[in-house]
Amino acid sequence: METLSYPNVQETLYREVLDNGLEVIVLPKEGFNKTYATFSTKYGSVDNRFSVGDQEPTKVPDGIAHFLEHKMFEEPTGDIFATFASQGASANAFTSFDRTVYLFSATEQINTNLETLINFVQNPYFTDANVEKEKGIIEQEINMYRDNPDWRVYFGLIDALYHEHPVHIDIAGTVESIWQIDKETLYRCYETFYHPSNMILFVVGGVKAEEVFQLVRDNQNSKSFEPQGPIERFFDKEPDTVKIKRKVTELSVSLPKCMLGFKEKKVGLTGDDLLRQEITTKLMLESLIGSSSKLYQELYEKDLISDSFGHEYNSSTGYAFSVIGGDTPNPDELIKQIQSAVEAVIEHGIEPAAFERAKRKKIGGYLRMLNSPEAIAGEFTRYRFRDSNMFDVLDYYEKCTLDEINERLREHFDFGQLAVSIVEQPSK
């Protein structure tokens, strides 16, 4: 067990990689009633073509990682939610582009709940009947998102940005693709991606580290896992250009929703380089267009944006893009104004005072995040799967310079790399 101390944020972390490859991390939080645990696999919606060792590559239907997540909750003994409920734990799971996370939070019977979490995720139980039954439920989940304009504008943007990379495929798949899923394919995916060496267990809250490690070691030692070679993921070559310059979706909304996305040409970053790029870009966007920026106020005064206006940066080794936007009465005018404002800033550079404020804001936001066990577990795992450390984030924010963000600004805002997604009222 290794001890990692972060005195600048007054947190201590304990870490161990077990013999079977499972990485276990514990962050005790003194005075907290709650324990929050996540059991995550580095497997998300983008992992749709893969092989292990000298296997032939397999291509699987869209939405299968998410389908698998749903099906894991079913055990031969019944629904695992009921077991957690009897033990006073509230359980859940989610699937993103690059990971699937199973979790619970509880204030008592922590050891029992931890065992339940590990055991149910390590015990798949798929039958033809229970796989069929799930299709109707997931179909309703997909339809629910279809009615949600915020979700449509965001995923519409990713679809406009990417030709080939599976990040543009809906995480839940489509009504058509999920009907192709069967139990054999589910087992194939499960066996590949739910091997302990592809997973991280993170426990945060009112726990004692050594007790957790002992429990997990004993649990894992009682099971046998065949060693597994490295997983290979295959992606078609993604062109530099965006797929669709302007994508319009019709849905009943009071005002159009408009998002601008800038697709990075240069991808392939890993580890600390990827982390540094993410932090520099986020700081750059905050300085340029955050809620206290000149640009934000100007757009608000002109009634082109509302409180819903925001920005984010989404990056991984295979894809990276920024998202800027919100509700607007006039998408074209908004795009035009952003373009001319950004071009002006590119010419003169970001104001040093704006940069310093953005830095403070980001540092404050990071420290606030550390109040939340859920956020810590989520962020730590996200960074860990990308071979970086969430506790380095503060340091990168502090070290980031004005020159670096100006350079990032010039590199990132290439209007040839812009795609726009709009959700608007159907034209009658």
Added chain:
Amino acid sequence: MTQFERGQLQRIRLHVLPTKRFKTFAISLFAGLTLDEATVTPVALIPFVLRRGTANLPETIAFREKLDDLYGAGFGFDVYKRGDSQIVQFRMDVINDEFVSSNTSLLAESLHFLGDVVTDPLLNNKAFFQKYVDAEKTTLRKRLEAIVNDKIRYAAERCLEEMCADEPYRLHPLGKLADIEAITPASLFENYEQWLENAALDLYVVGDTSLEEVTRLVTEAFQIKEGSPSSYTVPDVRHAVQEVKKVTERMEISQGKLNMGLRTNVGYDDDAYPAALMYNGILGGYPHSKLFLNVREKESLAYYAASRLDGHKGLCTIQSGIEFANYERAVTIIEEQLESMRQGQLSELELNQTKAMITNHLRELQDSAYEMIAYDFNSVLTGKERSAQQLLEQVQAVTAEDIVNVAKGVQLDTIYFLRDRKEA
């Protein structure tokens, strides 16, 4: 469990929870007034205008910059309903100074900031600043118009509006579109003065501080007129349903949104409230509940099927997203669950699971400053003193018979269905 320390400063009640558990100070100011058709819209507009600038920071950009300088202090507000009251809640959170090299007290600066926002706004001869009022009227209008965008929420709000058509609760907390136009900078200032004079004001601080420190800081930071605190009126939640109201509305959507509104006839201050919590938990509060099991797992009719309890208004609301064609079937299955609760078809397992879940929730909320504040504020709203620990013990003591007694008093009031435009 730690306790809030209480104080009072003219019209403001102070509630301070000293703790070293968090890396931040959490601050909330609640200002509540009885929901009233005549004032609901201007009162909703007040916080929108207040957040544009203060006498000390008249420019919005300087106002926002100040927050960034306080290490990205969070500042926000919300307007919502509790019982028959319209509540404006201002929220701030700022990190504890010990984590950053700051030479001023971030708590003091934040309270000053909030005090300025609420009690020292930018004025122009007994009126608010015209430009800000105009812009925020547009913002409020857009917010009201945008309610329809989120179909799940829209359907839930429409169900309540139909259900409470003859009560103040029908009003949306953000007011009425039609009443925005007539508001002027001078009329809004009048509303503002009355609001400050009449609203029940409660200020909460959770963090590494003390009641003495907060009292001193608030005395310096808030310009509050003399007087004593106002209190909330607790609505009578008893309501006899004559006939079930059925409403169908059509819109361009992919999935039907089914909402059902029930009258529980049990309020937060009622002795039966712990049993009502159990009723809701067994019916539809969790993934082990009757609605989830029967509507989703057994019939694959929905992705979500759940219920929510509102103790302040004595309501329980059910929501589910279904195929249009499955409306009748879903309603039948849900009504069967309501009937089975009345018949006392409650297993030992359901009781134990639900008790464990509610207990866990009540314990977990101690780990979040804002949840502790929200829980404590329930007793301010209702006058019912009941700590989370006490509620937890009362829930543990609830029997199947107590739940059946609640179930017998629960009446279905309204069935609301949002569906597509195609006529069957």
